[in-house]
Amino acid sequence: MGEMVSYGVSGGIAEVVIDNPPVNAASHGVRAGLASALARFEGDAEAGALIIRCAGRTFVAGADIKEFGKPMADPQLPDLLKRFDAAIKPIVAAVHGMVLGGGFELALACHYRIADARARFGFPEVRLGLLPGAGGTQRVPRLAGLQIAIDMITGGGQIGAEAAKQAGLVDMVTDGDLADAARGFARDLVAAGKGARSAADLSMPADDPALFDAARKSVARKMRGQTAPLKALEAIRLGYEGGPFDQALDREYALCREMVTGSQSRALRHIFAAEREVAKVPGLSADTTARMVETAGVIGLGVMGRGIVMALAAATVPVIAVALDQAHLDAAMKAIRDTWAGQVAKGSLTQAEMDARLARITGTVEPARLVDADLVIEAVSEDIERKQAVFATLGSVTKPGTILASNTSFLDIDTLADASGRAADVCGMHFFNPAHIMRLLENVRTTRIAPDAVATIMAFGKRIGKLAVLSGVCDGFIVNRMLSKRSREAFFLVEEGASPSVIDKVVLDYGFPMGPLALGDLAGLDIQAAARKSRAAKATPRELRADFVEQMVAAGRLGQKSGSGWYVYDEKRKSSSNPETDALVSAHAKRHGLALREIGADEIRERLLYAMVNEGARLLDEGVAPRPHDIDIAMVNGLGWPAYTGGPMFWADQIGLATVLATIERFRKEQGDAYWTPSPLLARLAGEGRGFYA
Ligand code: 3HC
16 A cells, blocks of 8 residues: 555554645555555454544545646546445545545545535536546536536535535534544444445436536536536436446546547646746745735725725734725725625625625824825825825835835836835735726735845735736836736727628637727727827837727717727727727828738737737746746736636647747738837747747
């Protein structure tokens, strides 16, 4: 038996303990260890029942993701679990922590399940582009019915121990000592003469084709473009169409294996690993400790400031919220209360939790109150002089060592560091709107920041439930800088004759939640026009000429909020094409003597997306993004780049950088050096036959 699995017998009950840190993944050593333990139990006359449990912080959290894509050594998990079905003495799973994927399947193949009250259960396979491959799609419907099976397996979410018991997936929940409770449970089984039992012996619930139809439609909408949830539904149907139980299990595993090698699963596994990689900050020595943040401050309570206050208070951080004046403070507190009251009305938040969050917020108009804060996030309007003044104030009113972070989305934070007089404490913490919902946080490492301040903002991001990536200082940081290249290309495409709806459809079909022009309408064309104005001094004549947003703003068309922008919107904000946009584009072409042409979907997609890949390569070249992982994670979580393509840099690697480069060179000939000069890094890697990752 491998050392990952131990076997012992006491008082007539055998006990297997799995110990494979950090998450007890069902690696080869665990599977082999379980196979020998099972054989030993079956031949052990002294043992009347077997308990399977785990050491450490969790039960088995799934198959070992690191083994995917390599030849999988025997025993395979489904074969091993079939042996559990066949065992004649009872087996009890005693589970705690995260009971996920193959770990949940292991528990389900045991004959009884007892759970720690805090245990969480789920099938995250679809998030990795997979489906449960070791009996999950067959055992859950038999134990808990179709609706629960479909929801859990296609949704990838989790349920708690009580809910699992209600569903029939767990026999007993304990908030006492799990191992003791399991021993008592097993002894009672033996005393009562209760033997083995297997979900394999249960029948499938009555078929319900309408439920499957509804589920297919729902996942096609909610998880657009993803193959795994639809395949998972097919796998559940094997319970009706896949032959006897063992045969259905074999076919389920075959489907899962097929998906492991598919492009979506490879991309989603890359995203899983990259999310963990971005938490590791390059260039920080192992002994760098984060500063303590007990109380945070937010100064500036516009839309972003309020969202940040809500994010902090929801994450149990006491917040000092500083507004410009009493009227702004009252408006901000009202908006915060209204948002949470809306959630209480919908049932997604309790009144008690809302009250607790409000109690964590101290509203004030006195910046001096920030003396009690350990970290202050500035969120005043995007005006460099205004921000410099705020940083000068923050430098004087806060304690030495208080971290001063700007939420700017493009201004130069190094100049704010100068204004504060405390450069080692100054950084960026760029939240995305709505800040209390969006998961991404771009932490910006200024040139003179102290290493422990960097460690602090990364740890703090995690503490408030955000996915923090690190960016260097530059105009737009990672997401907005890359996005600006897509927007520019979208405007050029409109100038050349592509209609906004065609451009947006190409982007939607690729997998983004929204196209670039619809996104402009949502964000507000006035905001986009203001951003263009602030960059006008550095813009090329062609960029200045493609002034569609300025033209629309001048005509009072601000996007969704005014009912008209690139599109027109009805009172339910449903969009349709806008005749005024067509007229505007034709008049623009006439005025500037431009010939309009038909542009194919491939060209539209490549120009919009390769422009971002090329900019991503520049970010790497300049060291703004430390690794391609940071770019992929930022774009997936900040812009909705479809995770199942792996993000821009991973996607470009799959296409092959030589192909990407050749297309960019073609665009360069057609469109000019100013827009399509390949990044030196991209050119070099392509020349060496390499990718961004390898
Ligand atoms: N296999 C291998 N390594 C894993 C793993 C897994 N299933 N799950 C987590 N790890 C590793 C992580 O990569 C990380 O490694 P690192 O320290 O080198 O970066 C380490 O364990 C700790 O993980 P986290 O940082 O994510 O720790 P958290 O405490 O934040 O989260 C968790 C724990 C909720 C278990 C989370 O890691 C998770 O969601 N893991 C994936 C679970 C999963 O997807 N299981 C299904 C696998 S597919 C399957 O089972 C197929 C089956 O049906 C046949």
